[in-house]
Amino acid sequence: MKVLTLLIFLYACGASPKSESTKSPQNPESNNPADTTSVKTDSITVKVNETFTIKLGTSMGTGYAWSTTDSTYSKNISLDSVSVISNTEGKEDGADLQVFHFRALVKSTTVLDFIHKRSWEPSEKADKQKKYTVIIK
Amino acid sequence: MKIFKKQHALATAAIFCVLQASSQIVKLPQKYMVREVKAPEVIKTRLASQRAIIVQNKLQYNVGFTSKSNKTLDEITGEKEVPESENIRIKQYLQNRQLTVAAIDINKIKLLGCFATLKKYDARTQGYVTPVRDQRCGNCWAYSALGAYEGNYKKVNGSLIDASEQHAENCVAGDCSGGFAYQVMEWMVDNNKNLEKESVLPDAGVNQPCGGGTPATNYYATDWGIVDPSGDINKIASVAAIKEAMCKYGPIAASVQVTAAFQDYTNGAFFEFASNYGSPSSNHAITLVGWDDDKGAWLMKNSWGTEWGEDGYMWIKYNSNNIGRRAAWIIAKKAKIIGPAVPIKDIRVKTQ
Numbered sequence: 001m002k003v004l005t006l007l008i009f010l011y012a013c014g015a016s017p018k019s020e021s022t023k024s025p026q027n028p029e030s031n032n033p034a035d036t037t038s039v040k041t042d043s044i045t046v047k048v049n050e051t052f053t054i055k056l057g058t059s060m061g062t063g064y065a066w067s068t069t070d071s072t073y074s075k076n077i078s079l080d081s082v083s084v085i086s087n088t089e090g091k092e093d094g095a096d097l098q099v100f101h102f103r104a105l106v107k108s109t110t111v112l113d114f115i116h117k118r119s120w121e122p123s124e125k126a127d128k129q130k131k132y133t134v135i136i137k
Numbered sequence: 138m139k140i141f142k143k144q145h146a147l148a149t150a151a152i153f154c155v156l157q158a159s160s161q162i163v164k165l166p167q168k169y170m171v172r173e174v175k176a177p178e179v180i181k182t183r184l185a186s187q188r189a190i191i192v193q194n195k196l197q198y199n200v201g202f203t204s205k206s207n208k209t210l211d212e213i214t215g216e217k218e219v220p221e222s223e224n225i226r227i228k229q230y231l232q233n234r235q236l237t238v239a240a241i242d243i244n245k246i247k248l249l250g251c252f253a254t255l256k257k258y259d260a261r262t263q264g265y266v267t268p269v270r271d272q273r274c275g276n277c278w279a280y281s282a283l284g285a286y287e288g289n290y291k292k293v294n295g296s297l298i299d300a301s302e303q304h305a306e307n308c309v310a311g312d313c314s315g316g317f318a319y320q321v322m323e324w325m326v327d328n329n330k331n332l333e334k335e336s337v338l339p340d341a342g343v344n345q346p347c348g349g350g351t352p353a354t355n356y357y358a359t360d361w362g363i364v365d366p367s368g369d370i371n372k373i374a375s376v377a378a379i380k381e382a383m384c385k386y387g388p389i390a391a392s393v394q395v396t397a398a399f400q401d402y403t404n405g406a407f408f409e410f411a412s413n414y415g416s417p418s419s420n421h422a423i424t425l426v427g428w429d430d431d432k433g434a435w436l437m438k439n440s441w442g443t444e445w446g447e448d449g450y451m452w453i454k455y456n457s458n459n460i461g462r463r464a465a466w467i468i469a470k471k472a473k474i475i476g477p478a479v480p481i482k483d484i485r486v487k488t489q
Contacts, residue, residue, distance in 0.1 A: 016295035059315070060276045060395040062419030063441040070180075084396070090219060091315030092392055092463075093275035119400050120202050120445050134179075 002116035041111075043133040046104045051080070054100045054132060056114065060084065064127070066100075076108040077134060087107040104136040144389060161192050163405030166447075169201035176202060187398060197432070198403065198405030198452075200398060219370050223269030227319070228368040232409050240360040240468045243293055244385055251384035253377065255435055258384075259427035259436060265291050265387050267299060267425045269449030271442035273342030274313035277422045279305040280440035281390040282321035282467065283332070286358060288388035290469035298354050299335040307338075308347035318390040318422045319370060320322075322361035322467045332356040357470035364464035373417050374464040380428060386466035388426045390436070392419035394458040405449050406434040408454040417459040425464070426450075435460055 046052050056066040068079070085097040102112075116128035165173075173181065180202070187200045219227075236244070249263040260266050267287040272280050279302035305321045306312060308330070318376050324330055333352040364374040364382045374382075374391075383389050394401075394417075398409050427436035435454040437460065443449040453460050 059420075060397075060400070061277050061315075062275050063395075063400055063445065064274065065397060065400060082397075086394070086418060087315075087420035089315065091278070091311065092281070092317060092420065093272075093277040094315035094420060096420060118441065118445070119397075120441075 017056070041131040041133060043135060045135045045137065047137055048104055048107060051101065051103050054102065054112070054114075054136075056098045056116075056130065058096050058098055058116065059093050060086070060096045063120075064116055065119065066098050066114050066116050066130075067119075069113040069115055069123070073110045073112055073134075076104070076106050076110045076136060077112070078103040078105055102134075104134070104137065108136050110134045110136070153312050161195060162188055163197055165199050165201060166404055169199075169403045170439040172202040184401075187401065191436060196405075196408050198407045199403045200401040201403040202401075216462070224370055225478065227363070227370050228239060230323075231362055231368045234360075237359045239471055243468060247384045248387055253380035256430040257379075257428065260288060260383070260388055261436075264297070266438060267291075267297050269438060269443050270302070270340075270440045272302070272440040273340045275315045276302055276306045276311070276313055276340070277440055278311050278316040278318045279303075279309075279321060281392075281422030281424055282318035282437055282465075283428075283467070284440075285318075285334075285386070285388050285390040286322075286325075286356075286469060288424075288426070289386055289467055290356070292387050293469045294355075294472045300332040300354075301303075301335045301338040301340075303334070303335075303338045303340050304352070305331040306340075307345045307391065312344045313342070317370075317463070318392075319361070319363070319463065319465050320463060322358065322390075324360050325467070329357065335489075355470070355472035358467050359470045360468040361387050362464060362466055370463055370465075371417070373412055373414050373462045374458055376428075376461070379425060379461055379464055382466050383425065383427075383465065386468060388424045390422060390463070390465045390467070391425050391461050392422050392463040393437070393453070393460045394419050395421040396458070397460065399451075402446050402451055406432045406452040406454055408457040410458060412456045412459045412461075417462045419459050419462045422463070425461070428455075 044052060044054075058065050080101040080103055082101070083099045085099065087094040087096055089095060110133075112132040112134055114130045114132075115123060115126040116130075117123060119124035141379075173184070176184075184200055190196075191198065191200070237288045248260065248265060251258050251260070251263070265288045267284065270280055283300050283302055283305065287298055287300060290300075305324070306316070309316065309320045309324045311317060311320055325332070331352055331354050333356075334354055337352070363370055364378050366378065379389055379391070396409060399407065423440070424438040425435050426438045428434065429436065429452065432452055432454075434454050437451045437453050439445060439449055439451060441449065455461075
């Protein structure tokens with residue numbers, strides 16, 4: 001079965017290896033709730049019954065994780081599972097990768113809306129948002 | 138408005154009834170029930186799914202308010218360890234290092250009311266735990282180290298302080314994208330570095346350069362060490378060793394493996410997967426501040442604010458999620474007491 005993999009590395013608090021990180025006062029990838037990040041939209045084109053994955057960078061240790069904002073997509077797209085590739089650098093609060101495994105169900109155009117937040121905090125405190133337009137042919 | 142309030146109350150009551158119907162599940166605190174009323178359906182579905190697993194496995198915790206997917210979250214461990222060369226360096230460093238005289242004296246006194254043989258101990262009740270903080274980026278490791286330091290400072294100097302995690306973050310190898318608590322301890326002890334006050338240098342949520350100069354504080358440390366007798370920073374220390382260390386040094390810095398269920402924890406004794414003592418992994422640093430053998434669990438202080446878990450704390454089973462890995466202690470330096478000015482007697486010898 002054809003699998004479309006979309007790799008998106010959006011690190012919640014900086015996922016670059018230590019050797020590449022810099023101590024800059026302007027870190028645009030912090031978890032500071034006051035930070036504003038514009039919502040980027042990418043599109044994915046798949047066929048009915050095709051599976052595809054979306055990978056989003058986070059740091060589980062900070063309490064932040066990616067989630068879909070609602071389940072309205074479920075008429076057209078099935079979320080089969082979510083997995084986490086943990087902390088590939090071995091640091092506490094290091095970079096993790098959330099992998100969302102989807103399946104296209106019916107011909108449609110659907111927007112998958114992700115937010116990056118702590119589960120116990122309100123959506124207004126989300127520090128990042130990401131949208132994907134999924135075109136199922 | 139009245140109708141809305143009535144609906145809200147009915148919805149809260151409905152959730153309460155559903156939760157209590159599962160008699161084996163730990164009761165959800167009121168604040169989480171209220172939050173759940175407003176949660177989207179997808180979230181309610183996921184919580185129901187997680188609670189089914191909790192009941193099925195007779196686990197003793199609960200989950201709440203979440204906005205992640207309603208599917209099973211599998212953990213794939215891909216963690217690299219602290220490099221073996223670094224691990225060997227730490228072991229040799231600790232083997233060659235003798236406790237300072239001050240530390241030996243300090244260690245003769247145990248934490249108030251703390252005995253490793255006790256069934257329960259809570260360092261909060263004896264005033265050794267500073268308030269729960271809320272980290273602003275990937276700097277849990279600084280909060281973990283300073284949680285231990287601030288607790289020991291109370292033991293040594295008798296007062297609770299609030300030291301600057303940002304200062305540690307600025308000057309130690311770690312940063313907003315992660316690090317290790319032991320590096321803060323080593324930096325303070327080996328370089329005779331003192332920490333700034335939180336009020337002077339608060340957590341900015343971003344990396345900053347390490348400023349020069351010496352802060353006007355007495356937040357120094359004299360000694361640090363790893364709880365596991367092998368000195369292996371990557372190991373999970375035994376329950377007995379951590380209890381002994383806590384009574385000796387105060388709150389202990391340690392690591393744990395955070396997952397989605399961990400993030401969703403509300404109350405009870407958390408257990409998700411059995412710790413892998415042979416090859417543990419971890420992605421978050423915390424502070425251990427007590428234990429309860431009846432629960433079979435550590436009392437863990439997190440740095441995610443007081444809205445998470447039990448007012449910022451979690452009870453976590455001794456053998457769950459690799460808790461107790463990288464357990465480390467630190468000893469604060471005895472502060473010099475600068476008293477009020479005292480009139481000096483005129484001791485000049487009068488000559489005749």
